[in-house]
Amino acid sequence: MKKVVQKYWWILLPALLVVLFLLNVSLGSVKIPIADTLRILTGSEPSNPIWKDIFFDFRLTKAITCMLAGGALALGGLQMQTLFRNPLAGPDVLGLSSGASLAVAILLMTGGLGSLFSSSLSIALVASIGSAMIFLAVLAISHRIRDNISLLIIGLMIGAVTSSIVGVLQYISKADDIQYYLVWTFGSVASLNWTEILILGFGVVVGLAISIICIKPLNVWLLGENYAMSMGIHLIRSRLLILIGTSVLTGIVTAFCGPIAFVGLAVPHLARLVIDTTNHKVLIPAVMLTGAIVMLFCDSLSRLPGSDFVLPINAITALIGAPVVIWVIVRSKVIRV
Amino acid sequence: MSQEILLQSKNLSVGYAEGDQRNVLFEHVDLELRAGELVCFMGANGIGKSSLIRTLAGLQKPLLSDKQSTDPTKVSVVLTDRVNAVNMTVTELVTLGRYPYLDWNIKLTNEDKLIINSAIRDTHIESLRDKKLYELSDGQLQMAMIARALAQDTPVILLDEPTAHLDLNNRVEIMNLLRRLARSSNKAILVATHELDLALQTADLIWLAGGDKKLIIGIPEDLVLNGSFDVIFQFKGFDLKTGKVFHEAWRNHTVNLIGDGYEYLWTKNALERNGFIVDKESPITISIQSRENLIEWIIGNEQYRTLEELIRKLQ
Numbered sequence: 249m250k251k252v253v254q255k256y257w258w259i260l261l262p263a264l265l266v267v268l269f270l271l272n273v274s275l276g277s278v279k280i281p282i283a284d285t286l287r288i289l290t291g292s293e294p295s296n297p298i299w300k301d302i303f304f305d306f307r308l309t310k311a312i313t314c315m316l317a318g319g320a321l322a323l324g325g326l327q328m329q330t331l332f333r334n335p336l337a338g339p340d341v342l343g344l345s346s347g348a349s350l351a352v353a354i355l356l357m358t359g360g361l362g363s364l365f366s367s368s369l370s371i372a373l374v375a376s377i378g379s380a381m382i383f384l385a386v387l388a389i390s391h392r393i394r395d396n397i398s399l400l401i402i403g404l405m406i407g408a409v410t411s412s413i414v415g416v417l418q419y420i421s422k423a424d425d426i427q428y429y430l431v432w433t434f435g436s437v438a439s440l441n442w443t444e445i446l447i448l449g450f451g452v453v454v455g456l457a458i459s460i461i462c463i464k465p466l467n468v469w470l471l472g473e474n475y476a477m478s479m480g481i482h483l484i485r486s487r488l489l490i491l492i493g494t495s496v497l498t499g500i501v502t503a504f505c506g507p508i509a510f511v512g513l514a515v516p517h518l519a520r521l522v523i524d525t526t527n528h529k530v531l532i533p534a535v536m537l538t539g540a541i542v543m544l545f546c547d548s549l550s551r552l553p554g555s556d557f558v559l560p561i562n563a564i565t566a567l568i569g570a571p572v573v574i575w576v577i578v579r580s581k582v583i584r585v
Numbered sequence: 586m587s588q589e590i591l592l593q594s595k596n597l598s599v600g601y602a603e604g605d606q607r608n609v610l611f612e613h614v615d616l617e618l619r620a621g622e623l624v625c626f627m628g629a630n631g632i633g634k635s636s637l638i639r640t641l642a643g644l645q646k647p648l649l650s651d652k653q654s655t656d657p658t659k660v661s662v663v664l665t666d667r668v669n670a671v672n673m674t675v676t677e678l679v680t681l682g683r684y685p686y687l688d689w690n691i692k693l694t695n696e697d698k699l700i701i702n703s704a705i706r707d708t709h710i711e712s713l714r715d716k717k718l719y720e721l722s723d724g725q726l727q728m729a730m731i732a733r734a735l736a737q738d739t740p741v742i743l744l745d746e747p748t749a750h751l752d753l754n755n756r757v758e759i760m761n762l763l764r765r766l767a768r769s770s771n772k773a774i775l776v777a778t779h780e781l782d783l784a785l786q787t788a789d790l791i792w793l794a795g796g797d798k799k800l801i802i803g804i805p806e807d808l809v810l811n812g813s814f815d816v817i818f819q820f821k822g823f824d825l826k827t828g829k830v831f832h833e834a835w836r837n838h839t840v841n842l843i844g845d846g847y848e849y850l851w852t853k854n855a856l857e858r859n860g861f862i863v864d865k866e867s868p869i870t871i872s873i874q875s876r877e878n879l880i881e882w883i884i885g886n887e888q889y890r891t892l893e894e895l896i897r898k899l900q
């Protein structure tokens with residue numbers, strides 16, 4: 249079974265993605281028959297014209313957001329795990345998401361700036377800068393310490409500091425701003441319009457492009473910095489590139505969808521369970537596909553029970569992600585990059 | 586010696602400078618590595634062998650100089666750094682050695698594949714190709730790391746304690762492999778090691794790190810005879826010139842031993858280890874008789890099948 253998956257993952261994963269995509273777009277408060285969904289997708293008219301609007305303005309945007317966000321977070325997590333050679337690294341664990349949250353909180357809750365800058369693009373930009381700042385700080389500290397556990401503790405501390413600053417901001421802010429911020433922190437993939445999806449898509453493409461030109465350094469990085477250098481990798485330039493790419497990926501998703509936990513941490517391990525390689529040329533597409541699948545699955549799950557009742561996406565990813573991480577650790581006794 | 590010099594460093598100083606503090610490990614040393622030669626680099630722990638190797642490889646900046654350059658097509662390394670990527674397969678690891686020659690798309694040519702295969706063959710790890718690094722023994726992992734360096738196909742290979750933590754068999758295998766590689770592919774190979782006996786028997790040249798931030802360089806035999814090793818290692822109870830641990834004849838008994846070959850040497854070893862003096866003038870005579878696979882030790886009219894019985898009797 250594992251051998252088959254290993255060999256044909258490049259067919260199986262996209263196939264699974266298509267299935268989950270179809271499942272995802274056919275779920276919602278308005279019931280659209282699957283036959284009509286397919287009809288809309290192939291360009292013909294559905295039985296009820298309103299369904300077409302619902303499909304294009306809500307269902308499709310949501311599904312695309314899910315795939316982009318899942319793929320981007322998973323890729324960000326993969327890059328961080330490789331860069332730190334630490335299987336427990338991830339955008340949320342090391343405080344990147346908190347950095348983005350802090351930046352967004354400052355933007356949303358300091359009022360005056362808000363009226364001028366609170367467009368989606370500025371939130372995206374600010375969130376990226378926020379996560380990049382934290383990433384820089386973590387990277388600088390990681391040079392001074394040798395062991396992985398300390399790094400994770402530092403990530404937790406950074407998270408604690410940012411959330412306390414956010415707490416202070418909440419204390420001094422207006423109720424409306426706070427509510428806007430709180431809703432944002434639950435995470436949502438459903439509220440993006442097409443312009444915002446374009447910006448998100450553009451960010452993901454930039455992050456992916458950086459990641460692709462970093463395949464070589466990423467592979468060599470696994471052996472440690474001395475070996476990487478001895479094989480002609482320019483350490484500072486590569487590290488900076490990986491840093492920028494990861495910050496863009498994490499920042500832009502966090503900006504539009506809120507801080508989504510566990511996808512960045514858990515998905516690379518899920519992908520590695522079926523695709524047994526350390527070559528990023530294979531890992532990058534595999535991890536992104538798995539991320540997209542997991543996000544579509546989580547989102548479908550968040551609306552499945554009552555159809556009208558939608559759970560925050562963040563709750564679902566944690567519900568699924570945390571057990572996955574525990575299971576991976578227990579199963580292999582030790583968790584590896 | 587007329588071999589081509591593959592790596593040369595003049596007036597090299599090695600150490601760390603942090604702010605105003607400077608920790609100098611080696612000062613103004615002149616070094617060269619020649620094609621086809623295996624050089625063993627010896628010295629006490631903490632004397633700076635790893636730093637010198639990193640500096641020669643361009644991974645660490647030399648003191649008193651801004652010149653730091655890595656040339657991945659010229660120098661490859663096997664370091665003591667722990668490899669965390671234990672999920673990697675041996676083939677993936679060896680493939681990394683080709684990276685200096687590949688572009689961002691890392692597509693291997695047929696020539697790359699040939700070089701990878703021959704690196705795997707030369708290190709005798711064909712059966713481990715698809716094994717993950719965490720499945721390997723220490724010796725196998727070291728062989729895989731050497732294979733990676735070989736795949737890098739550089740004229741110079743620097744190895745930092747490749748035989749540490751290995752059993753005798755693996756140590757001998759690795760040193761023999763390096764010696765063979767130096768000869769057959771005309772590479773210059775530098776090995777930092779603590780294995781004095783192996784270094785004496787395999788090295789073409791020894792670099793000996795003394796405590797004075799200098800290197801003593803010479804062929805092993807010269808350094809043994811002129812006492813350089815004794816000064817630096819300060820042997821306690823080990824006689825380097827005979828290659829033996831010094832035994833105290835605490836029993837003050839003498840025995841006369843008759844025999845030859847390995848049987849004689851090991852019997853003598855057993856006797857001396859137990860505090861006897863082997864002396865032709867002794868009234869007690871032990872004669873060793875071996876026929877086919879049977880060895881017997883005879884004192885007067887008593888026979889012993891094992892040395893253990895003999896020694897117990899003598900005591």
